[in-house]
Amino acid sequence: MKAISEAAKRLTGQPMFHILVRANELERQGRDILHFELGDPDFDTPVNVKKAMHDSVVGGQTHYTNPRGIEEFRDAVVDVTENSRRFRPDTEQILVCPGANSGVFYAIGCTTNFGRREEVIVPDPCFPTYISSINFFDARPVKIPLKQENQFRLKPEDVEKAVTEKTRLIIMNSPHNPTGSVMNEDEMRKIYNIAKKYDLYLLSDEVYARMIYHDAETHFSSPSKYDHCRERTIVANGFSKSYAMPGFRLGVVIGPAELIEKMSLLLETSVSCVSPFIQKAGVEALKGDQKPIEDMMNEFRQRRDVIVEGLNSLPGVYCLKPRGAFYAFPNIKDTGFTDKQFFDYMIEKAGVACSPGTIFGDNCKDYVRFSYASAKKQDIIEAVERMRGELEKR
Numbered sequence: 001m002k003a004i005s006e007a008a009k010r011l012t013g014q015p016m017f018h019i020l021v022r023a024n025e026l027e028r029q030g031r032d033i034l035h036f037e038l039g040d041p042d043f044d045t046p047v048n049v050k051k052a053m054h055d056s057v058v059g060g061q062t063h064y065t066n067p068r069g070i071e072e073f074r075d076a077v078v079d080v081t082e083n084s085r086r087f088r089p090d091t092e093q094i095l096v097c098p099g100a101n102s103g104v105f106y107a108i109g110c111t112t113n114f115g116r117r118e119e120v121i122v123p124d125p126c127f128p129t130y131i132s133s134i135n136f137f138d139a140r141p142v143k144i145p146l147k148q149e150n151q152f153r154l155k156p157e158d159v160e161k162a163v164t165e166k167t168r169l170i171i172m173n174s175p176h177n178p179t180g181s182v183m184n185e186d187e188m189r190k191i192y193n194i195a196k197k198y199d200l201y202l203l204s205d206e207v208y209a210r211m212i213y214h215d216a217e218t219h220f221s222s223p224s225k226y227d228h229c230r231e232r233t234i235v236a237n238g239f240s241k242s243y244a245m246p247g248f249r250l251g252v253v254i255g256p257a258e259l260i261e262k263m264s265l266l267l268e269t270s271v272s273c274v275s276p277f278i279q280k281a282g283v284e285a286l287k288g289d290q291k292p293i294e295d296m297m298n299e300f301r302q303r304r305d306v307i308v309e310g311l312n313s314l315p316g317v318y319c320l321k322p323r324g325a326f327y328a329f330p331n332i333k334d335t336g337f338t339d340k341q342f343f344d345y346m347i348e349k350a351g352v353a354c355s356p357g358t359i360f361g362d363n364c365k366d367y368v369r370f371s372y373a374s375a376k377k378q379d380i381i382e383a384v385e386r387m388r389g390e391l392e393k394r
Contacts, residue, residue, distance in 0.1 A: 012128065013128070032351050036354045036369075039371045041373045045245050051284075052281050052284035053280060056276065067273045068096065068260075069274065077286070095254075096282075097274065100207045100236045100238030104133060106253070109263075111168055116138075119142045120134045122143055124145050124361035125360030125364045126171070126177075127360070128360065144162055148320065153181050154172055156191050169201045171205065175209070177327060180304075180324055180325045180326075188222065188223050196226075196231075201234060204222060206235055208241055213301050229256065242293055300372070300373075303380060308328060315392065327369055327372070328372065339365050339366065340356045343355065346386075354368045354370050
């Protein structure tokens, strides 16, 4: 085969999809597999959102459009940002993109320089797209271990210790995938001030912003409040999780106008524009009835409580209660398994598909991730009992 580029060789993608392929192959062989590998909500996309897309297609909105996003979509983002984050970005600060993933990819590509091995600070564990994108653009990920004893929150002092003259960007994610942790406002402020002190960009992945289990200690915070995304803060968000729209591939980035202009050119180069009928669906999601989100979050809270209680009842397993998103990240060290051994054992013996912790970070051989995005409560109970049976056999 002809040689491929060094950049292409550095791509790693999203290993969770490889797990899905393996689980599907077992199902084709007649096995009954319970799925906990992907963060794909099992709720239907809200009816009003689907109707808005349908009406747009029937109305002929099926052609090229402004690569930055249709005016109606960006105006809706401005209004929602004002309501949720207490500032109104200019429309020149907003870029529609085909999913939050691509927004992260464009942001990394437009803030780091090829050939200089510049550094990007990331939490460990983190969403695999961060590492794959950083490596593709010839930068170097600097991984900050998240500790169970700190509820898997990113510690500002650890971030500052990691800054060097080569650092260009800090990435943070709250609520966090894969642990479900939620950072507090004081931590956000300190990390923003670190970015300001060393003149760095700060990318805040807020795709789970609407997915917080609010209580006296848990609230959503965003570093965008400190500079209104005009100087260094970049916010990436999407519709896949909170609106059950993963197949729509719709996301949005808010950031400094000059940076957004260059990210828009990268989007033009790669995908031309986001389909106008998809953006129309996004407008309806933002402006329409929000009760479906409340209903989904009520169900996710119940699933969270069931899975955390179940995992903590298993021998050798300990699981913190996630504060947001729809992932449980139990410590399985005392089972005697590593993360990959636990995954292999449970998918083969129990028919339960989870994700090994080390696909999210080097610091995670004692952990596995369970997504309860598409697992009904009865499926969770069944999975726990299957795993209990296999663990008690050993």
